[in-house]
Amino acid sequence: MLWGSRMGKDQDPAFAHLNASFSFDRRLYREDIDASQAWARALDRAQVLTESEAETIIVGLDEIRPTLADPAFEPLETDEDIHTAVERLLTERIGSLAGKLHTGRSRNDQVATDFRLWVMRACDRMGDAVQNLALSVMQSAQAGVNLPMPGYTHTRPAQPVTWGHWMLSAFWPLIRGRERFARARASAAVLPLGAAALAGTTYPIDRKAIANDLGFDSVSPNSIDAVSDRDFAVEFLFAAAMLGVSLSRVAEGLILFSGPEYGFVELDEAYTSGSSLMPQKRNPDALELTRGKAGRLVGHLTGLLMTLKGLPSAYDKDLQEDKQPVFDAHDTLLEVLPVLGGLITTLELRPERMAAAISPDMLSTDLADYLVGKGLPFREAHNVAGRVVRVAEEKQVALDQLPLKELQEIDDRFQRDVAEIFNLEAALARRNVLGGTAPSAVKTQLDAAKEMLNTG
Numbered sequence: 207m208l209w210g211s212r213m214g215k216d217q218d219p220a221f222a223h224l225n226a227s228f229s230f231d232r233r234l235y236r237e238d239i240d241a242s243q244a245w246a247r248a249l250d251r252a253q254v255l256t257e258s259e260a261e262t263i264i265v266g267l268d269e270i271r272p273t274l275a276d277p278a279f280e281p282l283e284t285d286e287d288i289h290t291a292v293e294r295l296l297t298e299r300i301g302s303l304a305g306k307l308h309t310g311r312s313r314n315d316q317v318a319t320d321f322r323l324w325v326m327r328a329c330d331r332m333g334d335a336v337q338n339l340a341l342s343v344m345q346s347a348q349a350g351v352n353l354p355m356p357g358y359t360h361t362r363p364a365q366p367v368t369w370g371h372w373m374l375s376a377f378w379p380l381i382r383g384r385e386r387f388a389r390a391r392a393s394a395a396v397l398p399l400g401a402a403a404l405a406g407t408t409y410p411i412d413r414k415a416i417a418n419d420l421g422f423d424s425v426s427p428n429s430i431d432a433v434s435d436r437d438f439a440v441e442f443l444f445a446a447a448m449l450g451v452s453l454s455r456v457a458e459g460l461i462l463f464s465g466p467e468y469g470f471v472e473l474d475e476a477y478t479s480g481s482s483l484m485p486q487k488r489n490p491d492a493l494e495l496t497r498g499k500a501g502r503l504v505g506h507l508t509g510l511l512m513t514l515k516g517l518p519s520a521y522d523k524d525l526q527e528d529k530q531p532v533f534d535a536h537d538t539l540l541e542v543l544p545v546l547g548g549l550i551t552t553l554e555l556r557p558e559r560m561a562a563a564i565s566p567d568m569l570s571t572d573l574a575d576y577l578v579g580k581g582l583p584f585r586e587a588h589n590v591a592g593r594v595v596r597v598a599e600e601k602q603v604a605l606d607q608l609p610l611k612e613l614q615e616i617d618d619r620f621q622r623d624v625a626e627i628f629n630l631e632a633a634l635a636r637r638n639v640l641g642g643t644a645p646s647a648v649k650t651q652l653d654a655a656k657e658m659l660n661t662g
């Protein structure tokens with residue numbers, strides 16, 4: 207045991223099991239070794255270790271990497287966590303010199319350093335995975351820049367949009383997600399090493415040099431805060447939860463649009479499952495799981511926040527609970543993102559189904575705008591258009607099938623040119639405001655999207 211002679215008896219085995227974290231923090235082995243090598247170099251610079259001692263330690267640490275990388279590696283009962291296991295394996299390799307590595311260091315600043323390094327690297331992986339999905343989304347949008355489809359609010363038909371525009375509405379949340387992981391990375395890139403247990407190490411350590419060595423941006427300004435700050439983990443989990451929520455919304459949209467009632471898109475069979483009972487079924491499980499995982503991701507975020515709430519300052523063992531939610535959020539998203547990307551890449555669009563679902567009443571706002579063009583204030587124009595909608599409904603005809611005479615009975619400002627209002631292509635083209643659904647505006651948006659992918 208690490209604290210050697212302090213205790214008069216062994217730990218209760220059930221407590222030892224509860225206390226041990228090796229089963230999950232073994233994933234930090236790379237970071238523990240990298241940070242330990244940086245610490246050995248720092249001890250060398252501080253003349254606590256000789257150059258050759260540091261070298262022996264650094265080489266020894268490299269030599270135990272494969273052992274820890276092996277999933278079949280079995281820890282000893284005394285390997286409480288990854289830090290203990292690394293030191294034990296190093297001792298077996300280079301003898302008692304290994305005992306000098308922990309000089310001036312505590313597992314408190316060590317675990318915070320390892321975990322931050324892991325989160326920094328994880329943020330890079332998340333950024334790449336989000337980027338890949340964003341590329342699939344952009345390509346699908348590109349394939350349907352001009353393709354008209356119904357747009358919905360309240361899940362009710364609202365106004366025509368294009369597939370490209372709808373798809374790009376899923377693109378920008380991904381870009382924001384990518385930025386969130388970049389910000390979480392920046393929060394993680396503050397070096398705790400040198401804080402020791404809580405008060406700061408007694409050796410003349412150049413902390414800035416360690417930060418440089420390990421790729422941290424700066425050093426923590428307060429050693430007590432350094433060992434207890436897990437804000438970066440919360441920020442990672444918020445980025446993950448927010449992304450999960452964004453993905454769940456795209457998934458829900460595609461679940462609706464791929465169902466028989468809408469039928470705007472067809473899911474490739476490779477991303478659907480059948481039913482054990484109903485032979486006709488083809489279920490959108492990939493999308494449902496994407497939607498479902500959002501709950502788990504939000505749970506991890508709130509779970510860690512609750513762990514941190516009210517913790518007194520410096521290190522408390524509660525903090526050992528920080529790692530599993532972060533690992534699981536990372537693994538969950540790395541599983542979901544490529545599947546959703548593949549599903550979107552293989553989506554088949556059904557332009558005829560989209561066209562059939564666009565009805566003339568979705569242009570009743572345009573009818574009001576027509577009257578605005580004739581000088582009527584919009585509020586009144588809205589009223590008049592509403593009356594036209596009601597009359598068409600009563601007569602059971604489509605909005606564009608009401609004879610001009612009937613329109614003029616409602617308002618004499620209606621002229622022959624009112625028929626043009628219902629030209630779908632023209633209606634889309636009218637929405638050419640920056641960020642609007644007009645194909646020309648969507649092309650501009652698409653260029654901006656491509657630019658985003660290149661600068662990622």
Ligand code: ARG
Pocket residue numbers: 227231287313314317521523525526527
């Ligand atoms: N396994 C511990 C954790 O993950 C390492 C730090 C232990 N520190 C301590 N003072 N017991 O938090």
